[in-house]
Amino acid sequence: GENVEQHPSTLSVQEGDSAVIKCTYSDSASNYFPWYKQELGKRPQLIIDIRSNVGEKKDQRIAVTLNKTAKHFSLHITETQPEDSAVYFCAAQAAGNKLTFGGGTRVLVKP
C-alpha cells in the first residue's frame, strides 16, 4: 500500500521568512496530493492540492511542487505570519481511493 513520509516533524521560522515542508510517497499510481492545515482542536482543512498532471501550483503565499519521477512533493509558504502556526499534513491518493497521510509538521511562526 501507499506510504507517505513527511519532513521535518517540527519547523520554527521567524515571521516573514519562508517555510518548506517535504513529502515522499511510494505508490506510483497516486495522482492526487492535497495539503491540510490543522489548528489545535480543529478539523483538518485543505489549503492547496495538486494533481499528477501538474508540476506546480500557487495560491497567494502558498505553493506546492510535485516531482512524479522522484515521487516527492513540497509545500512552500512565503512571508509567514503568526496565523500560519499549525500542524500541516501532506497526503497522497490513488484513483479516488483512500487518502494516506504523512506524519505531520508542526510549524511555529515566531513574531
Add this chain to the structure above:
Amino acid sequence: DTGVSQDPRHKITKRGQNVTFRCDPISEHNRLYWYRQTLGQGPEFLTYFQNEAQLEKSRLLSDRFSAERPKGSFSTLEIQRTEQGDSAMYLCASSPPAGPTEAFFGQGTRLTVV
C-alpha cells in the same frame, strides 16, 4: 448543508463497553472515509465507503471495529469491548463522486476510554 457532521463530539466510556459514532457526510458525496488520529500523529485510515459499499478496511483494524453505511448516506462506526488504546480522535470525511478531489472532514469524535 453545513458540512460533515459527527456525533457525539466527545465520548468517555469505561473499558470493555461498546461505543457507536455517527457521521453525516455532505449530501451528494458518495465517498465516505473514517480515520483515527492520536495526538501528534497524522490521520490513520480505518475504512472507506463508496455509496453503501465498504470498499476497503485497514488491515490494522481489529475485528472489534465495524462500520456501516446502510443507505449510502450517514455512516456509523462501532467499537466493541473498548480498550484504553482505542482512545483517539475519530474523524469522518466525505468527497464527491468525481475524483480525485478534496475530502472534507468533520469535527471528529474524541473518545476517551477509562
